[in-house]
Amino acid sequence: MSHDLTRRGFLRTAGAAACAAWALGGCSGGATGEALKFRARPHPNAEAWKGRLGLAQGGDDPARNVRAAVEKLCGPDGAKTFIKPGDIVVVKPNIGWAQVPEMAATVDPAVIATVVRMCLEAGAKAVKVFDNTIGSGSKCYEFSGIEKAAREAGATVEQCAPHRFKMVALADPLVKRLREWPLYEEALAADIFINVAVAKTHNASLVSLCMKNLMGIQGGDRGKMHQEIHQNLADLNCVIRPTLNILDATRVMAREGPGGGRKEFVAPARTIVCGTSAVTVDAWGADPAHLPWMQGHHTLAEVKHITLGAAAGLGVADPAKIEVVA
Amino acid sequence: MAKRSKPKHPLHVARIVVQLLFLGLFLVLLVLTARGTFVAAHPRLARLFLDTDPLVLAGMALAGVFTSGLLAALVIVVLSLVAPRAYCGWICPLGTSMDVVDRLLFRNRDRSKNITPRLRQVKYGLLAALLVLAIFGLGVFGWFDPVCIMTRSVGVALYPMADQSAKTALVAAEEHGIGGAGSAYDWGVANRLLLLETDLKKGGPGRGFGVGYEWAWVFTALFLAILLVQAYQRRFWCRNLCPLGALMGLLGSVSPLRPRVSAKCISCDACRKGCKTGAFQHVEHKKRFASLVQECVFCYACERNFCPVDAIHIGAGHANPIRPQPHVCPGRRALLGAAATGALLGPAFILDQRTRAKEETNPQFRPPGALRPDDEFLAACIRCGECMKVCPTNALHPSGVENGLAGLWTPAFVYNIGNCDYYCGVTKADVDAGQMDKPANLCGTVCPTGAIAKLAHIEKTKWKIGTAAFDHSRCLPWARGEECLTCEEQCPLPEKAISHQSQTVANNEWLKMPQDKRNRFDELAARQAKGETLSADEQKELAAMPPKTRTLAQPYVLRDRCIGCGTCENVCPIDGPGGIRVERLQTREIK
Numbered sequence: 001m002s003h004d005l006t007r008r009g010f011l012r013t014a015g016a017a018a019c020a021a022w023a024l025g026g027c028s029g030g031a032t033g034e035a036l037k038f039r040a041r042p043h044p045n046a047e048a049w050k051g052r053l054g055l056a057q058g059g060d061d062p063a064r065n066v067r068a069a070v071e072k073l074c075g076p077d078g079a080k081t082f083i084k085p086g087d088i089v090v091v092k093p094n095i096g097w098a099q100v101p102e103m104a105a106t107v108d109p110a111v112i113a114t115v116v117r118m119c120l121e122a123g124a125k126a127v128k129v130f131d132n133t134i135g136s137g138s139k140c141y142e143f144s145g146i147e148k149a150a151r152e153a154g155a156t157v158e159q160c161a162p163h164r165f166k167m168v169a170l171a172d173p174l175v176k177r178l179r180e181w182p183l184y185e186e187a188l189a190a191d192i193f194i195n196v197a198v199a200k201t202h203n204a205s206l207v208s209l210c211m212k213n214l215m216g217i218q219g220g221d222r223g224k225m226h227q228e229i230h231q232n233l234a235d236l237n238c239v240i241r242p243t244l245n246i247l248d249a250t251r252v253m254a255r256e257g258p259g260g261g262r263k264e265f266v267a268p269a270r271t272i273v274c275g276t277s278a279v280t281v282d283a284w285g286a287d288p289a290h291l292p293w294m295q296g297h298h299t300l301a302e303v304k305h306i307t308l309g310a311a312a313g314l315g316v317a318d319p320a321k322i323e324v325v326a
Numbered sequence: 327m328a329k330r331s332k333p334k335h336p337l338h339v340a341r342i343v344v345q346l347l348f349l350g351l352f353l354v355l356l357v358l359t360a361r362g363t364f365v366a367a368h369p370r371l372a373r374l375f376l377d378t379d380p381l382v383l384a385g386m387a388l389a390g391v392f393t394s395g396l397l398a399a400l401v402i403v404v405l406s407l408v409a410p411r412a413y414c415g416w417i418c419p420l421g422t423s424m425d426v427v428d429r430l431l432f433r434n435r436d437r438s439k440n441i442t443p444r445l446r447q448v449k450y451g452l453l454a455a456l457l458v459l460a461i462f463g464l465g466v467f468g469w470f471d472p473v474c475i476m477t478r479s480v481g482v483a484l485y486p487m488a489d490q491s492a493k494t495a496l497v498a499a500e501e502h503g504i505g506g507a508g509s510a511y512d513w514g515v516a517n518r519l520l521l522l523e524t525d526l527k528k529g530g531p532g533r534g535f536g537v538g539y540e541w542a543w544v545f546t547a548l549f550l551a552i553l554l555v556q557a558y559q560r561r562f563w564c565r566n567l568c569p570l571g572a573l574m575g576l577l578g579s580v581s582p583l584r585p586r587v588s589a590k591c592i593s594c595d596a597c598r599k600g601c602k603t604g605a606f607q608h609v610e611h612k613k614r615f616a617s618l619v620q621e622c623v624f625c626y627a628c629e630r631n632f633c634p635v636d637a638i639h640i641g642a643g644h645a646n647p648i649r650p651q652p653h654v655c656p657g658r659r660a661l662l663g664a665a666a667t668g669a670l671l672g673p674a675f676i677l678d679q680r681t682r683a684k685e686e687t688n689p690q691f692r693p694p695g696a697l698r699p700d701d702e703f704l705a706a707c708i709r710c711g712e713c714m715k716v717c718p719t720n721a722l723h724p725s726g727v728e729n730g731l732a733g734l735w736t737p738a739f740v741y742n743i744g745n746c747d748y749y750c751g752v753t754k755a756d757v758d759a760g761q762m763d764k765p766a767n768l769c770g771t772v773c774p775t776g777a778i779a780k781l782a783h784i785e786k787t788k789w790k791i792g793t794a795a796f797d798h799s800r801c802l803p804w805a806r807g808e809e810c811l812t813c814e815e816q817c818p819l820p821e822k823a824i825s826h827q828s829q830t831v832a833n834n835e836w837l838k839m840p841q842d843k844r845n846r847f848d849e850l851a852a853r854q855a856k857g858e859t860l861s862a863d864e865q866k867e868l869a870a871m872p873p874k875t876r877t878l879a880q881p882y883v884l885r886d887r888c889i890g891c892g893t894c895e896n897v898c899p900i901d902g903p904g905g906i907r908v909e910r911l912q913t914r915e916i917k
Contacts, residue, residue: 098749100757134816136718136747138518143754158512163497203826204811204879223812223899227802261820 036168040193051316085123090190095131098139104251109149116153165219178235182219195242201257210278230304279315338626352419376774410578415623438599447656451664462672468708479549481715575620582642585617590637679730695779706777713769719744741892748818792890801905813894823888835872
């Protein structure tokens with residue numbers, strides 16, 4: 001029977017099989033609207049610490065400030081209070097723009113490197129660093145200095161791949177407007193999610209802090225987020241609740257955000273603040289009393305996504321009720 | 327075909343090795359050209375094959391365009407003077423591609439009857455017409471130049487196709503849980519072997535296919551046609567159509583180096599049937615054979631492997647040469663006719679293009695640094711596609727005939743697909759070192775003819791390609807009363823060319839209310855305005871109704887700042903034509 005397998009016959013069978021496999025693959029893909037599952041554990045004290053922040057200011061070493069802020073929040077054990085040995089950690093910095101760190105369009109690389117080291121020291125199995133950038137991925141990763149610094153600290157740094165965004169339904173009773181969106185699988189699958197934002201102004205949402213930074217796990221046409229951006233951001237934050245939120249205000253882009261591109265737009269602030277609620281961190285950071293925003297740029301009350309987030313119970317927007325551990 | 331009883335001539339073996347090396351080099355360089363860092367560091371290497379193309383040199387000289395890079399083509403000119411079409415047999419990547427396909431598909435095909443001596447004169451006519459067109463300021467010889475064909479076909483069509491297939495396979499493997507597929511994908515992206523970047527901006531389901539070009543299917547089809555027409559005749563293109571081959575054949579007509587058939591010839595026809603470019607021809611009433619120096623590509627197959635009586639020797643000697651040498655070039659009358667055709671087509675193309683340019687409704691946006699006015703660009707551009715290949719955002723695409731036939735396959739922006747990258751060709755090291763004076767438009771860096779000038783970052787970011795303008799019937803804040811400002815957010819200029827102002831506009835929620843509710847709102851509001859105290863229920867009712875107006879930020883273009891990079895058009899969240907589009911406004915500077 002061996003002569004039955006002719007070359008032509010084999011090619012024909014193989015071709016048909018390939019076509020069938022292709023067709024099946026095509027049928028199985030593209031399904032939308034699976035309910036979102038954000039796997040990352042909240043901080044053990046997340047509920048109790050909704051209004052609590054860790055703050056470190058001053059000096060010229062953002063790395064020291066990160067450690068200090070996390071220790072102020074969590075106690076001397078720092079990241080060990082929420083990372084278990086063997087955890088897969090995602091650190092999501094703002095790498096959105098092809099700008100050097102001095103422009104404050106992206107998180108300071110030293111901050112990211114320190115966060116990565118803290119996670120590894122706490123026993124994390126792997127730390128992944130990525131952001132769905134606005135400009136060219138490789139340029140943003142290079143210009144921000146984050147790719148190099150995070151790799152040296154021991155993290156895996158890959159660019160986001162379009163096929164790893166999965167359309168998910170944001171099926172949460174708190175969500176008002178944003179019904180479904182493609183989100184990055186690896187962000188949803190991590191054990192621990194650490195959200196690291198840089199403090200910037202923003203032409204549409206007034207400020208771009210921790211809540212806005214979560215847009216970096218969104219795929220799709222994010223320009224469409226800009227219609228009712230405050231509600232959309234609050235909705236996104238209802239379903240994505242990071243284990244820890246860190247605001248890097250080593251430098252603040254005080255105006256012309258979020259792209260910037262000139263040192264005149266940047267004001268030094270030498271501040272790192274962190275908390276378990278992105279809303280609370282942002283409420284502190286957006287407050288003109290705390291960071292050197294351009295005179296008259298905004299008031300805290302005007303930043304609707306923060307007040308909407310607080311109204312949904314995600315955090316505390318009332319400055320009087322925020323407990324700052326410094 | 328002759329039986330290969332004898333071992334190959336050493337130069338025959340060497341030729342095959344050299345051919346494969348050059349094809350490999352060509353492909354490697356083309357793949358590396360996808361990396362901006364490679365192009366910035368080795369611009370001459372990136373455009374090596376085009377820089378050394380004598381047809382490009384000749385065409386540019388006739389068009390009055392001079393670039394020093396093209397002088398490298400003199401090396402090939404000298405080679406052609408000595409060994410006329412050795413380039414075709416040893417170096418030309420298109421020729422080697424043909425040989426590879428011939429070997430794979432048509433090896434045992436008898437094509438010995440398909441000898442068409444008159445057809446091969448076409449290439450001289452084509453050369454004459456194209457060079458005359460070059461004098462008219464039309465670099466359209468690039469449509470036919472083999473290096474341009476190869477660059478376009480591989481760079482703009484085949485590489486993206488291969489990339490696409492590789493990514494599809496890797497993604498499928500990853501989704502079926504095959505180990506290593508995901509990391510192979512990441513490695514490919516990180517090393518820029520997979521072309522991905524342009525999609526990340528709008529990445530997500532339904533996108534993510536990477537780089538693709540308009541018109542690419544035409545390049546694929548033409549390339550396949552050139553390879554497969556060999557079923558009729560080996561090296562059909564080289565024998566009959568190639569203008570570069572014609573030019574080099576003519577250059578080398580005087581060379582003494584050629585296959586020489588001695589008096590030992592027994593007129594067996596083996597060489598005429600075997601030669602891949604048909605370089606042998608009967609002479610003396612079919613008693614003997616002689617070679618056509620303008621056709622021989624020095625493949626070294628004839629000397630050992632065709633001739634049964636060792637009557638052929640490739641050399642410069644004078645061992646019993648057969649005279650007169652047969653002519654292959656068409657007569658003076660035919661050449662003049664071809665040139666005259668070119669001379670007629672030239673004004674036709676130019677008039678067509680200028681008429682279209684007058685129309686101005688379908689403007690083309692050239693890469694930054696492109697020669698102006700467009701007539702000069704059309705003269706210098708050889709339609710090779712290198713700029714499109716290297717463009718990091720996949721923004722440059724080959725034009726169709728929208729702006730005249732002469733513009734076919736010249737580069738133009740399609741902003742809906744990509745935008746001109748603000749930091750093109752610049753690395754972090756350059757920024758840190760403050761070295762912003764080196765060429766920062768990769769399209770200009772690879773352009774072999776200077777049709778796109780090299781611009782430093784500071785020049786490129788001031789080069790006005792066009793000017794963005796809002797379409798108030800589409801832009802969300804203007805047309806629909808919805809929030810947006812995505813364009814302003816992403817305008818890459820430090821002094822943004824888009825600004826906004828808050829205005830009072832109709833509230834969509836109010837507009838959605840039926841008339842009776844609107845009347846009720848008016849009534850309650852009027853009573854309240856009169857100082858009447860509303861009941862608690864009425865107050866609640868009024869508060870639940872949306873106000874008539876709202877404040878909304880509406881964007882404006884600051885025309886003098888805008889450089890027409892198209893980022894705004896690219897990121898506009900409206901599906902279909904953007905609510906902001908680059909237009910021709912103010913592209914012509916007033917001096």
